[in-house]
Amino acid sequence: MKLWFITACLALAVGACASAPTTQYYRLSDTAYRLPATQKSNVVLRVVVAEPLKGQNLLYQTDAHTLHFAKQHLWAEPLDIAIRNQLANALNQQNRPVRFVPPSLQNNDTPELTVYIEQFHGRFDGQTQIEGYSVFKHQGKTTAGSNFSVLTAQQGDGYAAMIDSLSTGLQQVATQIAP
Numbered sequence: 001m002k003l004w005f006i007t008a009c010l011a012l013a014v015g016a017c018a019s020a021p022t023t024q025y026y027r028l029s030d031t032a033y034r035l036p037a038t039q040k041s042n043v044v045l046r047v048v049v050a051e052p053l054k055g056q057n058l059l060y061q062t063d064a065h066t067l068h069f070a071k072q073h074l075w076a077e078p079l080d081i082a083i084r085n086q087l088a089n090a091l092n093q094q095n096r097p098v099r100f101v102p103p104s105l106q107n108n109d110t111p112e113l114t115v116y117i118e119q120f121h122g123r124f125d126g127q128t129q130i131e132g133y134s135v136f137k138h139q140g141k142t143t144a145g146s147n148f149s150v151l152t153a154q155q156g157d158g159y160a161a162m163i164d165s166l167s168t169g170l171q172q173v174a175t176q177i178a179p
Helices: 002-018 079-092 159-177
Strands: 024-026 041-049 057-061 067-075 098-101 112-123 127-138 141-153
Touching: 024 159, 041 079, 057 159, 079 098, 079 112, 079 159, 112 159, 127 159, 141 159
Parallel strands: 024 067, 041 098, 041 112, 057 112
Antiparallel strands: 057 067, 112 127, 127 141
């Protein structure tokens, strides 16, 4: 009887170790900031993410009221920086009269575009959702602002397809937020 019990415990312990899930890390598609070569006036781009998005976990909305925080599917870098870099690259590709730069290139008189991300996740209906608003400030005064809401169809299943869809959605956000 003792031998049977010890064998069963060992089998359970070995089985538990063998089935431990692996953690996967994800990045948005265009998170390496590229400084445009053109000499234009700078606008500092800042991104502020809502509290639920500040963690490392990817989010998935499982029904109309429930968000699921993934445990083994995590962001490989801080989400606010990844979104900022991808948005800056997208904005700079739009041939605007200014270039969007990270806060490290700010001086005392640099205008500032702050993008607040309130929703950034996959959804149960096969879409990804990005919502928020932007505020443009110059010399301490708010001069413009706008809301944005983008739903993007997810092509395929899984977290990688969700990340691709979110990246596509950020391209659409870039067209809506520029002052």
